[in-house]
Structures are given as C-alpha cells and as structure tokens.
Amino acid sequence: MKKYTIAFSAFLLLIFSAMLIYTALSPDFVPPVSIRQQADLSKDNPIWDKTLDDLADYFVEAQVLPNTEYNILVAGNATDARLYSGVELYWWDLEHLTPEDKLFKNYQNGLENGFIQWTEQYRIIVEIRRPFAVGYYGTYAGDVDKMLKAFRDYCRE
Incomplete structure (x- = not known):
C-alpha cells in the first residue's frame, strides 16, 4: 500500500510540474515583472x-x-x-x-x-x-x- 501512495504522490508532482512548465512556455504567458519594467x-x-x-x-x-x-x-x-x-x-x-x-x-x-x-x-x-x-x-x-x-x-x- 505504501508503494501505491508514493507512486501516486510522484505522479501528482509530475503533473503539477508539467502544468507549471506548460504555463511558463505558453505564448500568452507574460511574466509580471516584465510588465512593470520601463x-x-x-x-x-x-x-x-x-x-x-x-x-x-x-x-x-x-x-x-x-x-x-x-x-x-x-x-x-x-x-x-x-x-x-x-x-x-x-x-x-x-x-x-x-x-x-x-x-x-x-x-x-x-x-x-x-x-x-x-x-x-x-x-x-x-x-x-x-x-x-x-x-x-x-x-x-x-x-x-x-x-x-x-x-x-x-x-x-
């Protein structure tokens, strides 16, 4: 049972990381700091x-x-x-x-x-x-x- 918990937690971490990477590489994403820099x-x-x-x-x-x-x-x-x-x-x-x-x-x-x-x-x-x-x-x-x-x-x- 412990193996399944660890595997499931690793799977969720992988999905979350993939979502962050996708958002950062998205063409619509604008880093907030660059908006303010003038x-x-x-x-x-x-x-x-x-x-x-x-x-x-x-x-x-x-x-x-x-x-x-x-x-x-x-x-x-x-x-x-x-x-x-x-x-x-x-x-x-x-x-x-x-x-x-x-x-x-x-x-x-x-x-x-x-x-x-x-x-x-x-x-x-x-x-x-x-x-x-x-x-x-x-x-x-x-x-x-x-x-x-x-x-x-x-x-x-």
Whole structure:
C-alpha cells in the first residue's frame, strides 16, 4: 500500500510540474515583472509633453481607432480619462501629483498590479506606459494585439 501512495504522490508532482512548465512556455504567458519594467526617461523626453489627443491621433493613423471622437470617463481615476470606440485611454500629470494623491496611488497600483481599483468590487485592467494607460473591454471591435502594439510603440520613445 505504501508503494501505491508514493507512486501516486510522484505522479501528482509530475503533473503539477508539467502544468507549471506548460504555463511558463505558453505564448500568452507574460511574466509580471516584465510588465512593470520601463526604461528611465529623462525629463526632456518628448513623451512627457504629449496628451491624449496626440495618442488618439496616433491610434487613428495606425488604424486602431476609426476617429478621435470620445466620451469622458468618470473622474478620479486619472488626470484625464476618455473612452474612444471601446478603448479607454488614461493620462496622469505626474509632474504635479504627489504620492498622497489618489490619482498617483491609482497610477502606482496600475504599474504594480495591472489594474486601477475603481470601487471595492470593480477593477479597471490597464497597461501603463509612462504617463499613459490603455484599457479595453468587449466593446472594442478592432484587433486588440494591434492596438496594444501601437500603444507600446507610441510610448517607447
């Protein structure tokens, strides 16, 4: 009986190890640390002077958005938050925010955890690059991978 217990335990350990290896090698797997790593930029880098209008124009040029029409999103998540055809764009005025500000805490939480806690029960999943963030939901009809690539390219400067 002891042999069966040892063999079964080894079998379960083997299955668990295989699942971990499969997940790590999966093309959809993104190590959390790599999400947060961003190169330091000097204060005179042009990305700090850009606005959501500039990002929306870039998305239209990249054929990610059909136009630059938007709706204002709820205040309190970022300095400026807009909804463009199913894509949520956020911008933080990091130069004028202090670590005690709720907006700065939202920015930090997005960098560290990948979401902004909107209410106790609702989180906004975002990808943050420099002063910008993008979020998308089921209402976005375009190619999500193309949109995220355009966002990363825009913020890469």
